[in-house]
Amino acid sequence: MDSGSSSVRLDPYTFKTRCIIASCKRALRGLRLVWAFAALAAACQLAVAQPAPAAPSAPPARFFVVLDAAHGGSDAGGHLGGNQLEKSFTLALSVRLRSLLGARGIQVVTTRDADVAVEPNRRAEIANHAQAQACLSLHATESGLGVHLFTSSLAPATTVRFAAWKTAQAGWVTRSLALAGVMNSALEHAGMRVTLGRTSLPAIDSMTCPVVAVEIAPEMGPDKKAAVGLDDPDYQARVATALAAALVEWRAEARQP
Amino acid sequence: MIPRHQKFLFGILLLASVGMGVLLWQLRERAHQRMIAGQDSAPTSAPEVAQAEEATLMVANDSDGSLRTQSFSLPLPADPGSRARAVLAKLMDLYAAPDSTHPVPGGGGSVLQVFLLPAPVSGGSASASGQSAATPASEQSQPPTGPQLAVVNLAGNFAANHPSGIATETLTVLSICGTLHANLPRVTQVRFLVDGKERDTLAGHADLTRTYLTNDDVPQEGVHP
Numbered sequence: 001m002d003s004g005s006s007s008v009r010l011d012p013y014t015f016k017t018r019c020i021i022a023s024c025k026r027a028l029r030g031l032r033l034v035w036a037f038a039a040l041a042a043a044c045q046l047a048v049a050q051p052a053p054a055a056p057s058a059p060p061a062r063f064f065v066v067l068d069a070a071h072g073g074s075d076a077g078g079h080l081g082g083n084q085l086e087k088s089f090t091l092a093l094s095v096r097l098r099s100l101l102g103a104r105g106i107q108v109v110t111t112r113d114a115d116v117a118v119e120p121n122r123r124a125e126i127a128n129h130a131q132a133q134a135c136l137s138l139h140a141t142e143s144g145l146g147v148h149l150f151t152s153s154l155a156p157a158t159t160v161r162f163a164a165w166k167t168a169q170a171g172w173v174t175r176s177l178a179l180a181g182v183m184n185s186a187l188e189h190a191g192m193r194v195t196l197g198r199t200s201l202p203a204i205d206s207m208t209c210p211v212v213a214v215e216i217a218p219e220m221g222p223d224k225k226a227a228v229g230l231d232d233p234d235y236q237a238r239v240a241t242a243l244a245a246a247l248v249e250w251r252a253e254a255r256q257p
Numbered sequence: 258m259i260p261r262h263q264k265f266l267f268g269i270l271l272l273a274s275v276g277m278g279v280l281l282w283q284l285r286e287r288a289h290q291r292m293i294a295g296q297d298s299a300p301t302s303a304p305e306v307a308q309a310e311e312a313t314l315m316v317a318n319d320s321d322g323s324l325r326t327q328s329f330s331l332p333l334p335a336d337p338g339s340r341a342r343a344v345l346a347k348l349m350d351l352y353a354a355p356d357s358t359h360p361v362p363g364g365g366g367s368v369l370q371v372f373l374l375p376a377p378v379s380g381g382s383a384s385a386s387g388q389s390a391a392t393p394a395s396e397q398s399q400p401p402t403g404p405q406l407a408v409v410n411l412a413g414n415f416a417a418n419h420p421s422g423i424a425t426e427t428l429t430v431l432s433i434c435g436t437l438h439a440n441l442p443r444v445t446q447v448r449f450l451v452d453g454k455e456r457d458t459l460a461g462h463a464d465l466t467r468t469y470l471t472n473d474d475v476p477q478e479g480v481h482p
Contacts, residue, residue: 077461078421086421086461139462141422144319148424195322199427200464202457215423 063251064132067110069094070139073117082231090138100244124206133254135211146193148215151176152205153198168206175210186246193220307332314348315435317359317428341371344440367415376404376446404445407437413452419460426463438471445472
């Protein structure tokens with residue numbers, strides 16, 4: 001009887017104990033989950049609080065180039081020789097350059113692939129979203145001779161996480177000048193006259209990548225006057241090839257430790 | 258036999274014809290005299306309202322993308338605003354000349370006005386945000402020796418006919434800024450209007466919404482010089 005009565009008394013106790021132990025286990029599991037979430041949140045916060053990386057000094061894992069064919073749509077740009085419009089010239093050069101860069105294993109993002117108007121801010125958005133290692137803004141003119149390379153006239157500044165939109169390029173000006181130097185060498189190596197300058201263009205001033213505005217003018221002849229017009233296919237091909245060579249060189253420099 | 262009244266009518270018409278011929282001759286002579294008199298009274302040299310002074314122009318050259326200093330002797334008015342306009346008019350005349358190194362049509366009439374205002378203290382950063390060039394009332398009491406902001410109002414035709422291109426537009430803007438600073442050293446900032454209104458670019462490239470700094474000081478970080 002005793003044993004029977006004792007077994008009757010013990011059963012509910014055992015059941016209660018088991019319930020408590022199970023509850024404790026669940027609570028511990030929940031706590032672990034909470035701690036895990038807290039740890040994850042802390043890690044994320046630490047990552048966010050890290051200072052923005054300085055202008056890319058480490059070799060990037062991937063190499064993207066943004067080609068920005070200026071003008072387009074209702075914005076025809078300048079009128080070039082042979083009834084050609086600047087918007088058509090820049091688009092054709094962008095297509096040709098993309099093909100050359102693709103053949104050299106360089107991935108390209110373009111701001112426009114057709115005759116459409118793209119706002120300067122939208123161009124900068126595309127370039128910034130691509131996180132490219134080089135951006136080229138392509139232009140053409142009948143004034144002057146050779147190829148004009150322009151970088152932003154903003155004074156160099158340290159890179160910050162939240163840069164002002166209109167002066168975002170300030171943190172990248174040093175790299176942009178370096179890119180212009182590489183392009184200058186490649187174009188001069190191809191026998192072209194190059195003019196370097198600084199200017200203020202709304203699109204490039206908002207880009208957070210090394211950016212150079214490339215303006216193609218008629219080629220200079222031996223008499224220091226325009227000898228070859230912009231409509232010359234051979235001249236266009238030589239300019240595109242030289243620009244592609246410059247970007248290959250830039251990629252090699254970017255990958256050096 | 259000719260009737261008498263017809264002879265009378267013929268005579269009257271003949272007399273009227275002769276009279277009109279004489280009158281016409283006299284009118285012609287009078288017009289000729291007036292023309293000669295007008296030629297005599299025309300000035301043979303431009304009236305000089307002020308003494309000729311040395312003016313320094315920063316002249317752009319498209320072939321090498323440079324700005325070169327050239328000096329000219331010009332009659333310059335005493336009023337700084339008119340003086341600035343006169344110097345820029347000479348610069349634009351050079352660009353409109355047939356043998357120009359930086360061909361831009363328009364000539365001296367391309368600069369409608371130049372307004373000189375006390376320069377805002379934080380001109381560079383304000384310009385980057387595209388704010389208006391209006392001067393706060395508190396800054397009107399600045400001493401007359403302080404830095405100045407020049408607001409150059411260009412003609413719409415000048416902007417419409419300006420050659421399109423980064424290089425040529427930038428050279429035009431920088432040569433205007435450099436010329437203003439060379440002749441009016443107090444001008445340290447320049448803004449542009451076209452027909453009295455703000456305009457995004459000169460001819461599709463050079464930014465006209467910002468303030469250009471003309472002094473040689475090192476600009477602050479992230480600011481256009």
